[in-house]
Amino acid sequence: MSSESAIVFGGASGLGEATVRELAGAGHKVTIADLNSEKGEQLAAELGTGFVQCDVTDSDQVEAAISKAAEAEGGLRICVNCAGVGAAGRIASEKHGAAPLEGYEWAININLMGTINVLRLAAANMIGNEPDNHSQRGVCINTASIAAYDGQIGQTAYAASKGGVVGLTLPAARDLARYGIRVVTIAPGLFDTPLLALLPEDARKALGDTVPFPNRLGIPAEYAALARHVTENPMMNGEVIRLDGALRMAPQ
């Protein structure tokens, strides 16, 4: 496997951080792009990689991050987007009435529009690459969630944002097929990231107990291993891959 230039949005924490470590370990030249400069710079210093502070919803910032990663020899070949936020609240209730629209706009802006923004700018940049020996110019990996399929009570905003990412995967792969650019989405189940680390140990254990097998929370390195496999397997394209230990979430 030759060394390629990769960028990981949301690479400062959780699934993104694990992906940065995996791709750097595989010998790739990785750029970390994240809102969180403290954690991003710390990880970049530890691994000897680059860091760019970037909000995935900002076109200029995403374009600048991609241009920086593309300065490497061979251009940008791998783009992984793990930047995302959680959102909770029922769509309407007797007590609170209709949920505020702003919560939906916030989640959809970061999780869905941010994904579209990263994907469109990464793909536009990759079109200028020389095809490799598989006729490929690049690969883009998005992160959805199994909430796109079996969202729980209180997850309408989050599920809507991730459902959009699921829906765009195949048409984006079709759009970009002529250039040899692949698009794949990973839909994780429950993973033990800083997001979940905020919960008490017994609550995390209870969540892990809902997973059929392995009967535990996913480890970020398991997401990263799949992301790396996607980069290495030219036949993986236009697909959403559930990575969830056979979990189908209950309503609550």
Ligand SMILES: NC(=O)c1ccc[n+]([C@@H]2O[C@H](COP(=O)([O-])OP(=O)(O)OC[C@H]3O[C@@H](n4cnc5c(N)ncnc54)[C@H](O)[C@@H]3O)[C@@H](O)[C@H]2O)c1
């Ligand atoms: N952890 C899980 O169980 C789980 C399950 C399903 C899906 N996911 C999805 O996986 C992705 C990563 O989640 P995680 O658990 O690693 O979370 P995390 O909070 O550990 O990491 C998310 C990273 O994204 C960054 N980020 C947030 N908003 C950003 C923005 N606007 N621009 C740039 N960076 C931004 C954060 O600073 C953070 O470093 C998210 O999209 C999340 O919805 C996570």
